[in-house]
Amino acid sequence: MIKTIAIVGSGTMGTGIAQAAALAHFDVLLNDASAEILKKAMERIKEELRKGVSRGQHTATEATEALSRIHPRKGFNDLGEADLVIEAAVEELDVKKEIFKKLDDIVAPAAILATNTSSLSVTAIASLTKTPESVVGMHFFNPATAMKLVEIVRGAQTSDETVKLASGVATKMRKTPVICRDTPGFIVNRIARPFYGEALRLLGDQVASVEEIDRIVRVEGGFKMGPFELMDLIGIDVNFAVTRSIFEQFFTEPRFRPHPIQRQMVEAGTLGRKTKQGFYTYK
Amino acid sequence: MVRTRLCILGESPLVEEYASLCLNKGFDVSFRFNAEGKKETNVKAPRGARKITRPLKAVDLALELTNIGTEAKQRNLIELDAILTARTPIISSSVTVSVSEQSSWLRHPQRLMGIGALPSLLEGGLIEFARSSVTDEGVLKSADQFAKQLGKESAHVQDSVGLVLPRILCMLVNEAYFALTENVALPDDIDTAMRLGTNYPLGPVEWAERLGVQQVQAVMMALHRTLGEDRYRVAPMLQRTAALAGFNVRVPSRNGLSK
Numbered sequence: 178m179i180k181t182i183a184i185v186g187s188g189t190m191g192t193g194i195a196q197a198a199a200l201a202h203f204d205v206l207l208n209d210a211s212a213e214i215l216k217k218a219m220e221r222i223k224e225e226l227r228k229g230v231s232r233g234q235h236t237a238t239e240a241t242e243a244l245s246r247i248h249p250r251k252g253f254n255d256l257g258e259a260d261l262v263i264e265a266a267v268e269e270l271d272v273k274k275e276i277f278k279k280l281d282d283i284v285a286p287a288a289i290l291a292t293n294t295s296s297l298s299v300t301a302i303a304s305l306t307k308t309p310e311s312v313v314g315m316h317f318f319n320p321a322t323a324m325k326l327v328e329i330v331r332g333a334q335t336s337d338e339t340v341k342l343a344s345g346v347a348t349k350m351r352k353t354p355v356i357c358r359d360t361p362g363f364i365v366n367r368i369a370r371p372f373y374g375e376a377l378r379l380l381g382d383q384v385a386s387v388e389e390i391d392r393i394v395r396v397e398g399g400f401k402m403g404p405f406e407l408m409d410l411i412g413i414d415v416n417f418a419v420t421r422s423i424f425e426q427f428f429t430e431p432r433f434r435p436h437p438i439q440r441q442m443v444e445a446g447t448l449g450r451k452t453k454q455g456f457y458t459y460k
Numbered sequence: 461m462v463r464t465r466l467c468i469l470g471e472s473p474l475v476e477e478y479a480s481l482c483l484n485k486g487f488d489v490s491f492r493f494n495a496e497g498k499k500e501t502n503v504k505a506p507r508g509a510r511k512i513t514r515p516l517k518a519v520d521l522a523l524e525l526t527n528i529g530t531e532a533k534q535r536n537l538i539e540l541d542a543i544l545t546a547r548t549p550i551i552s553s554s555v556t557v558s559v560s561e562q563s564s565w566l567r568h569p570q571r572l573m574g575i576g577a578l579p580s581l582l583e584g585g586l587i588e589f590a591r592s593s594v595t596d597e598g599v600l601k602s603a604d605q606f607a608k609q610l611g612k613e614s615a616h617v618q619d620s621v622g623l624v625l626p627r628i629l630c631m632l633v634n635e636a637y638f639a640l641t642e643n644v645a646l647p648d649d650i651d652t653a654m655r656l657g658t659n660y661p662l663g664p665v666e667w668a669e670r671l672g673v674q675q676v677q678a679v680m681m682a683l684h685r686t687l688g689e690d691r692y693r694v695a696p697m698l699q700r701t702a703a704l705a706g707f708n709v710r711v712p713s714r715n716g717l718s719k
Contacts, residue, residue: 318656318657324656324657326656326657353652355652357644357645357653360639360642360644363644364645364653364654367635368635368636368639368654371631371635372632374631375627375628376628379620379628384617384618384620384623385615385618390624392586392613393615393617394625396584396586397584397585397586398581398625398628398661399583399661399662401659431689431690431691432638
């Protein structure tokens with residue numbers, strides 16, 4: 178039975194997950210190495226919970242109770258009582274490995290260790306613990322308070338029981354868990370690749386213009402956004418980095434090959450909406 | 461009002477989809493299914509359309525809607541080309557054979573226009589067209605007029621197998637079937653993940669069912685043939701599913717997600 182969830186890393190994802198967990202009546206230990214970041218994280222959660230009340234997502238009482246369930250914990254050693262740890266630190270394998278090595282010594286043997294990685298190998302992260310069968314991926318999507326999907330990633334050594342418990346936590350957080358094997362890009366980041374990659378090929382081969390491809394995909398296909406609008410929203414640099422990572426993890430499988438247009442736009446600094454210039458110009 | 465006389469040749473279910481929409485929009489429709497395969501004979505004829513054994517000479521526009529059997533497509537086009545007056549436009553599906561390649565079969569290639577026809581895409585609000593370098597300007601206008609009569613926007617793209625939306629959709633479906641081949645996740649979880657994670661209107665396995673796995677396979681094989689890259693090879697699970705498509709199985713076999 179999972180009652181207490183520790184969240185390691187109090188950035189955007191960490192705070193979003195903490196809030197969703199607290200609203201689902203879990204006790205939350207919110208951790209960050211920096212007291213400053215931790216303080217800001219608590220303020221952000223307070224603000225978000227307040228916004229949620231005005232949007233009618235929960236009552237003021239629920240918000241107050243949720244906030245009272247989140248306990249900031251600066252020290253790593255204060256996470257020992259957690260039944261589940263969700264690591265939401267920076268997306269660097271060495272950093273995550275270090276965290277899991279430490280967690281392994283702190284938490285109870287029965288505790289589950291989860292990583293919120295979107296691109297790294299759950300199996301590699303698990304390999305440094307004494308209990309790789311208790312390590313699982315829990316890939317939340319940004320913003321974690323609103324996005325319903327959680328990819329439950331089964332590493333090569335993850336047990337059925339661990340997968341079941343992690344799925345159960347996601348369901349209790351009113352999310353929709355899907356189970357996938359630990360393979361590059363998991364489900365979403367992998368299967369979405371051709372949506373961008375093939376649109377870039379069509380553009381590069383002069384089959385149609387940016388505007389025409391987006392219009393066709395929206396009006397004919399019923400998609401909310403065309404591939405180029407979506408790339409501008411995500412950020413050309415972010416999209417390029419994800420594509421590249423999956424391409425390399427599949428040992429240069431041609432289906433995932435990035436397109437030179439992406440690299441050139443990154444070189445030019447036209448990264449989409451955030452720089453006011455991408456495939457489209459924004460004011 | 462003079463009704464546009466339209467002749468539709470091709471395969472199921474594209475013929476029914478186009479025939480019923482065109483009838484609905486007031487066209488005078490005659491049609492013929494490709495003879496091969498017992499499947500086609502079981503198909504219910506669109507009500508109000510005339511079933512023909514030979515294309516009529518007196519039509520204003522002809523549609524050729526074959527994506528899978530290239531030989532049948534070639535026969536249909538040669539037949540239309542011989543019977544229809546040289547000025548009658550022929551709009552032909554060009555998702556598995558380019559308009560240029562189809563033009564090489566005809567005596568009057570200037571009348572030929574490509575269309576991005578795949579099952580269920582008529583539910584959208586736009587029709588894609590492609591021309592060859594010898595297609596008459598007047599035929600472009602006829603194509604736009606046709607789209608307008610059906611209440612659709614039109615888009616003109618380069619003559620390239622798969623055009624735009626069919627190519628992107630088939631690539632999404634193919635990638636999902638690679639993931640199924642590798643037992644990455646179950647079909648329903650893949651659909652759920654893509655709907656919730658990327659806001660797609662349908663999951664890729666649902667798209668496969670709407671488009672037809674054999675149609676998707678035909679588009680992928682055509683892309684692979686014309687572009688010559690491994691990138692476009694058909695996923696093994698898609699091949700197996702397409703081979704068993706007559707049995708209505710979603711994914712023919714899976715091993716479950718346990719190790």
